Amino acid sequence: MKTLYSKIAITTIVIMLISSLLSFFISNLYYQKTLKPLNDEKVTNIGLELVAFLNHHQQLNIDEYLHHIGDIGYQLYVTDGQNDHRFYGAEYRETNLPNTAVGQVLRGDIYHGISNFPITTFVTGFFANELKNSVGVQFEHGGHTYALFIRPDIKLLFSEMHIMFGWLLFGILVLSILFVLISTKYIVKPISKLNEATAIIADGRFGIQLNTSQKDEIGELSASFMKMARKLDKANEMRKEFISNISHDIQSPLSNIKGYLNLFKKKTLSAEERDYIHVVEGEVDRLSNLTNQLLLLSSIDTKKDLVNRSSFDISDQIKLVIKQNQWYLEEKGIMVSYALPPFQYTGDPSLLYSIWENLMTNAIKYSDENGEIDIRLEEKADSVHIHFQDDGIGLTNAEIERIFERLYRADISRNRAVKGTGLGLAIVQSIIELHDGKIFVESEKTKGTTFTIILPKNADL
Amino acid sequence: MKTVLIVDDDQHVRYLVKDLLLKEGFRAVEAADGNEALAELEKRDFDLAIADIMMPNLDGYGLTEQIRTNYDIPVILLTAKGQIEDKEKGYLLGTDDYLVKPFEPKELLFRVNALLRRYGKAAESSVKAGPLFINKKSYEVEVNGKTYILPLKEFDLLHFFASRPNQVFSRAQLIENVWGLGFEGDERTVDVHIKRLRERFTKLGIAVSIKTIRGVGYSLEVN
Incomplete structure (x- = not known):
């Protein structure tokens, strides 16, 4: 899981663990170098006091006395270096002593087991309940020389403290990990929100709302992000308006040229003049179509991922296209049949509308007089199929391969008779690709053509 | 004789449409924008209105809305705005038909006749x-x-x-x-x-x- 959240959380926890280890290592070093000799000195003083007392009170029952000392918190070992071994107080976990230690003490030297306890990286030795981790001093009693090894009974003296420090450490670790997990979530949340917002904008929906109340870099980022989204929205609106206006500005004069040409036709004209007018009229139509389709193409090319998505009924759109084309159908005596159950789809309505418009005008253009056009919408498990079927002139296989090319037009010999720009199907294909759909063509010469469009069903956004 | 109201700020368009309708035996009245059109509607009865969308003062959308609420006549929007958004808006505001410029004169007549037929004979049964x-x-x-x-x-x-x-x-x-x-x-x-x-x-x-x-x-x- 490579989320920002897990990265921050794991990094912080690892840092915490490493710094705990490091700080223990350093404090251990400090203990070994500075505190351990002090501890040794302290215990040595206690040992010396003890033997001074023993040496001074020769009548004392040392067994009884040392028993008593053991009971108040010391671990003692007394030996004469031969057969006499006596232990008082809590037991040593290990009764190990360097071979020379007893002899050394009997000779009158002091054994500094605590300060000489071996240095280990992660063990202080403070709690090591071993005989060698003690201080040895000599005393005399009843004419015999004894060696006394002493260390404080740490377990008895510090047991509660020991447990408390354990809990403290455990608490620090567990709680800080827990708080890191929670606080990271809180820090990462606005970033996740921003991330979601970019995905929404990429989808062409600019009306995002982000929380900009946060007074830090993320709050500023959210604010400038929203500013950017609004500007994008405005630019997108301006582009749409521009396309709409330019198309209006070009189509209006074309419309007038066409209309006034028509007035000419009513006058008595020679066949030749009539022909000229017919040619001019055809060119006006072509120019008008070309303008429309070039604008559409340019808008598709600049759009790519920036589709304006919204939810609408595909069937309603297709019915509107049929209605808009009723006159052309009537002119050729074409019957349209359709089965268009309601189907809610999320996509770019104006782009999809131009698909149906293109397929419909193609079907009419290439249909025979009194032909038939059948339009069906079928809902499948995870897609929707839309068929446009005509019984017109049809296409050869070679033609099918090329019909989606820009500016290609089937049936060259009829080029003049059938109006068109050769852009229609290229546009249709681009739009379908923008919606992750597919288009299939089935055709037989003179039998007709069926275009099938498959659009994946999408979750309502 | 049916009377048609032609609303367009372009006088050439008005002339064309009027000429077309007169030859087909209609009466036609011109208006240069939505407000003028409303004034004409006050003055006499019409059977149908043909309106442009982009006009000064009151545009075609506004006019359609007004006609829908106050008069019972069909409306055809005749406009160079050919995008689906424009059409949708037009139909939403209650236009009965939408024709994009440049238009075939015959197509306009076909639609005018189709609308008048439908409006006149609502009683005819299925x-x-x-x-x-x-x-x-x-x-x-x-x-x-x-x-x-x-x-x-x-x-x-x-x-x-x-x-x-x-x-x-x-x-x-x-x-x-x-x-x-x-x-x-x-x-x-x-x-x-x-x-x-x-x-x-x-x-x-x-x-x-x-x-x-x-x-x-x-x-x-x-x-």
Whole structure:
């Protein structure tokens, strides 16, 4: 899981663990170098006091006395270096002593087991309940020389403290990990929100709302992000308006040229003049179509991922296209049949509308007089199929391969008779690709053509 | 005589449309924007309005809205704005038809006539004939969950037959009732339309047929 959240959380926890280890290592070093000799000195003083007392009170029952000392918190070992071994107080976990230690003490030297306890990286030795981790001093009693090894009974003296420090450490670790997990979530949340917002904008929906109340870099980022989204929205609106206006500005004069040409036709004209007018009229139509389709193409090319998505009924759109084309159908005596159950789809309505418009005008253009056009919408498990079927002139296989090319037009010999720009199907294909759909063509010469469009069903956004 | 209101800020367009309508026997009144149009609507009765969208003062959308609330006449938006958003907005505000410039004069006439036909004869009923449901309001035929839009005369012919099943009609009667008295073609036209209807029925496999009664005419038979 490579989320920002897990990265921050794991990094912080690892840092915490490493710094705990490091700080223990350093404090251990400090203990070994500075505190351990002090501890040794302290215990040595206690040992010396003890033997001074023993040496001074020769009548004392040392067994009884040392028993008593053991009971108040010391671990003692007394030996004469031969057969006499006596232990008082809590037991040593290990009764190990360097071979020379007893002899050394009997000779009158002091054994500094605590300060000489071996240095280990992660063990202080403070709690090591071993005989060698003690201080040895000599005393005399009843004419015999004894060696006394002493260390404080740490377990008895510090047991509660020991447990408390354990809990403290455990608490620090567990709680800080827990708080890191929670606080990271809180820090990462606005970033996740921003991330979601970019995905929404990429989808062409600019009306995002982000929380900009946060007074830090993320709050500023959210604010400038929203500013950017609004500007994008405005630019997108301006582009749409521009396309709409330019198309209006070009189509209006074309419309007038066409209309006034028509007035000419009513006058008595020679066949030749009539022909000229017919040619001019055809060119006006072509120019008008070309303008429309070039604008559409340019808008598709600049759009790519920036589709304006919204939810609408595909069937309603297709019915509107049929209605808009009723006159052309009537002119050729074409019957349209359709089965268009309601189907809610999320996509770019104006782009999809131009698909149906293109397929419909193609079907009419290439249909025979009194032909038939059948339009069906079928809902499948995870897609929707839309068929446009005509019984017109049809296409050869070679033609099918090329019909989606820009500016290609089937049936060259009829080029003049059938109006068109050769852009229609290229546009249709681009739009379908923008919606992750597919288009299939089935055709037989003179039998007709069926275009099938498959659009994946999408979750309502 | 039907009167049409032409609203456009481009006087050339107004002239064209007016010329077209006058030649077809309509009366036509011009207005240069939405406000002028509303003033004209106050003054007299109209049967239909043809309006541009982009106009100063009150635009075509606003005008359509006003007509929809205050007058019971059909509206055709005749505009160079050809995008689906514009069309949707137009239909949403209550226009009855939407025609994009540059337009075919014949197409405009076709739509004007279609709208006047539909508005005038709201009383004319839809009929059922066997599996066929012939919807006079939408000019559509419904069969087995599918909808068919027939060419106008074929539809009228079918509707006429279906309204009077098993009745026999002569070609002359059919021409008078379906094409109207002003029709200038001959009786062959009836034969051609009936042939086409038959072909369409056969293709669809519908249990409705038009019988030829020798020497008399035709009748619709529901099997």
